Amino acid sequence: MPSRSRRVPLLLLVCSVALSACATPSPDPVDNEAVATAARYSPATADRPIFDLDAPPTMVDTIFEVEGAKLNAVVYEPQGAGPHPAVVLLHGFPGFERNLDLA
Structure with missing residues (x-):
């Protein structure tokens, strides 16, 4: 077990690293139309299917x-x-x- 004189600097180092991680800016939110479309889609609403008129089912x-x-x-x-x-x-x-x- 480290002595008390070694634990205090180690604790200060860990705390300073943790605090610096908290200061890092968060990444920008994703601005993607596909993500927005997927968020609006609900299988419960049964969206109308899109048919290929040249080769229909x-x-x-x-x-x-x-x-x-x-x-x-x-x-x-x-x-x-x-x-x-x-x-x-x-x-x-x-x-x-x-x-x-x-x-």
């Missing part, structure tokens, strides 16, 4: 035939020119509800 009913059996399908294609990543979802088919809760 589509939904097509189709039938695939595999070894003589027919498989009903609904193909959802997102907006934009693509290429788009694909997900193949095989789901039970109790009726023709279209399972829109999954899209």
